[in-house]
Amino acid sequence: MPISPLGNLTAEQFLAEYWQKKPLLIRQAVTQFDWLPELSDLLELASQDDVESRLIERKNNRWSCESGPFRPSRLKKLANNDWTVLVQNVNHHVPFAAELLYRFDFIPHVRLDDLMVSYAPPGGGVGPHFDSYDVFLLQVAGKKRWRISAQSDLSLEPDSPLKILRNFQPEQEWVLEHGDMLYLPPHYAHDGVALEAGQTWSIGFRAPSAQEMGGAFLDFLRDHIELPGAYADPGLQRPHDPASLPPAFVEQVATMLQGIRWDEATVREFIGRYFSEPKSHVFYDGPEDDLDEEDFDQAVGRRGLVLDLKSVMLFDENRFFINGEPLATDPAAATALRRLANTRRLPAARYDAAALAALYDCYQNGYLHLG
Template sequence: MLPAAGSRALARLVGMPSADFASDVWSRAPLLTRGADLPRDFSDLFGADAVDELVARRALRTPFARMAKEGSTLPERQFTLGGGVGAGIGDQLSEDRVLREFASGATLVLQALHRSWAPVQDFAADLADELGHPVQVNAYVTPPQNQGFADHYDVHDVFVLQVAGEKRWRIRPPVLEAPLRDQPWEQHRAAVEQAATAEPLIEETLRPGDCLYLPRGYLHSATALGGTSIHLTMGVHTWTRRHLVDALVGRVTARLADDVEARRSLPIAPGRSGSSELGFDDDAEVVRTLVAKALHDITVDEVVDALRPTVRAAQRAEPFGVLDQVERAQGPDDAAVAWRVRRHLAAHWEGDGDSVTLVSRVGRLVVGADDRDAVAEVLDGIRDPAELDPELRRRLALAGLLVPVDVRGA
């Protein structure tokens, strides 16, 4: 799946038309884009003040943070502590311990910022929507002249957004092209360490406003130069053909569970447990035939439907204020509220007849057949929610499918 043309978040990260990025760069090659060639820097998304806020005042717990030094991850107890009376959980970030480790050269990694920091949350959701792939975001805060991690590769694509300071990056070709999520670099440690001795394919310094794109598999390491370096890593967890393979295999397994021939016991075979000849050949051929027939009968739509739950679970719908939502939906002036469709719902219809079910990231909602077309037109942007029957509109709002137009992200 390639990025869509005309994207907006992507335009902040690459200095070329989105269609060119999709056809020439995406999943194929690294791309370094200087800040001078981008619309603006990334200071609106994150910065030093955000780091201090998250560390000192948000009671972040592991695994929302970790620290690393000289290629090794530090034990959690070295930078966490209980929060005192009423908040005694012991794995909360301690600014005092973080300070001690950071001052001695450790890198602070603030993880899953797409859940904990609103500007990053909104941007990551937009980017994921445009790419069609889930996005997670970490911040790497590295003291001057230090390196948090040794050469390694990621099993997801990344956009590196330099926010503050400078960092020297060294990029080398993959030792395993397009690695899957269950093929981390540790499985190829010797090859990675050997490859890290070769001359880099790219060796450049990232400065505030610069953006580096790396497809999964490319080896990389980075060292902070003068001043504290802060960068955001936007990890794009790409959907791959392997995901479709897994969905297809799951459908085959489910279909064969309904086939009595696939359920039959294998014949008695005295001595099988002590022999190198298992005697499965004839039955294995029967199974091959059954699987081949199931593969022939399964449609493309069935495979896509099998993957839908995984796709829905990989991202959250747009956030909103619960109390504000209830007050506006149930208030006497509901008709005066301007509503819009909540973003990132990933909704589709199931069933037919007198009622159908709208399935989305926020749950399942049964809709009467008479209302289906109206709701579908609202979701597709053809009809304004104001045109809906008030009770139906209220129901959609309380189900989290509509939000007021003035909520964040509108």
């Protein structure tokens, strides 16, 4: 059982007293690391096409921001201070980063986003800013000074490539060392500056705007509704004003559009698809040696299964979604699939035919792998 990152607090205490309410500093939240990357490891990730990365520099009090992938020669030109390399979705590429991210499963998986790693030499940071989502900031090696504020003035510097607060007024300050972690609710102003070369591992959460979800839901409806009939006006009469919208035309169109309906089941399916859908740069590779169903059954019995690091699996009662797709399953498969979704793995065992059928399709798509 993974050690909780909340220190002496229970998940229930944290959710009741701090979640989306006030900041929390936890000393030595994470003390054991199976992966401690060097700068070279992060730069290697930042050079890959399927990894989102950014380079932020501050020169002569001016900010700049470049997006990766980066050539090694670009990163060799960096100064000794005042820059930051950020690598998104490290949990897609490093098993320990994924395991650490899912230690935060006291928050539903549907809200988990990614684990981002940023490296900064002395003076490095991204400026005073705020996030629209909850975030845990874990210090890994080195030291960083964090200043935070609950200020209501969130106006930004004009003409800046970054969302830098124009008038940051810090209220609290801490120095975080290796293993220390700071939780911040949404819209809490903060500024982190490296005192020694080190990393910040940011555990972020999804909080899409109503506008974003509304647009996505309308796209979903467009692909899932069927409106019968077509416009017709056999009783049309010559108009007095040809350019005017005829009331009968407006009424008929309004009646046709009333056929666009949804219910809670429609919303649940949309949520399952939307919140498990991979980002545009994410791809899956099927198995190199594709087993047939019988051999797959035998292999699962010996080795078990693990979800791909990039896979997101959610469920709603007996409906399951993986990477934006619904799984067609028999109710008999529900127990095994719930366990896979919750723990991201299944132990070596014999599973019933219904579960194996669903698992085999996911295996062929590269959504999961033999343990």
